[in-house]
Amino acid sequence: MADVLTEKQRHYNMSRIRSKNTKPEEVVRKYLFSKGFRYRKNDARYPGKPDIVLSKYKTVIFIHGCFWHQHPGCKAARIPDTNSEFWKSKFEKNIDVKEKRELEEAGWKAIVLWECEISTKKKREIRLPALEDEIKSQL
Ligand SMILES: [Zn+2]
Numbered sequence: 001m002a003d004v005l006t007e008k009q010r011h012y013n014m015s016r017i018r019s020k021n022t023k024p025e026e027v028v029r030k031y032l033f034s035k036g037f038r039y040r041k042n043d044a045r046y047p048g049k050p051d052i053v054l055s056k057y058k059t060v061i062f063i064h065g066c067f068w069h070q071h072p073g074c075k076a077a078r079i080p081d082t083n084s085e086f087w088k089s090k091f092e093k094n095i096d097v098k099e100k101r102e103l104e105e106a107g108w109k110a111i112v113l114w115e116c117e118i119s120t121k122k123k124r125e126i127r128l129p130a131l132e133d134e135i136k137s138q139l
Contacts, residue, residue, distance in 0.1 A: 024115045025051050025063045031128045037135070047099040050110070057138040059109045061131075066115045068092045076116050109138050 025041075029052060032039060040053040050060035066076035070091050079087050103110045111134060118124045 024065070024113075024118055027118055027124065028052065028061065028063055028113060028128070028131070031124075032132070032135075035132055037132075046108075047102040048110075054135060057109075057135050058107055059111060059135050059138050060103060061111045061113060063113045064115065069114075071114050071116065074114065074116055111135075 029039070029041070032052070032054075037054060038056070040055070042049055042051060043053045046053060046060055048060075048062065051063045052061040054060070064071065066074045068091060069077075071077045100110050111131065113127070113131065116123075117127045
C-alpha cells in the first residue's frame, strides 16, 4: 500500500512539474500561431492565470486537463478507487464563476478548452477551427 501511494505521488509530482507546458497547450498555441494569432502565455496578471491571452481579441483561453480539473461527465476524469480522498484534495481549481465574471466584467471573453476535445487529430480538425472562429467573433 505504501508503495502504491508513493508511486502515485511520484506520478503526481511529475505531472505538476510538466504542467507549465503540457502538450494540449502546445497544440493549441502552435495552431493559433500558425494562423497568425499572437498571444502571451500563463499571464498571472489575469484572473485564473490563463494559458493563452489574446489581447487584440480581449480573449483568454484556459486549457484544462480532464483529470486534474475534473471535467464533468468525462471518463478521463474518473477518480481512482484507491486513495480517492487523497486525489480529491489534489485537484486543481477550475476556472470558477468568480474568475470568469471578473474577466467578463472587464470586457474579456474566457474560453475553456478541455484536453479530451483535442485528444485526436480528427477532434482537433473540428475543434481548433471552431476555436479560431470563436476568437475572431470577439472583434
Ligand atoms: Zn474531458
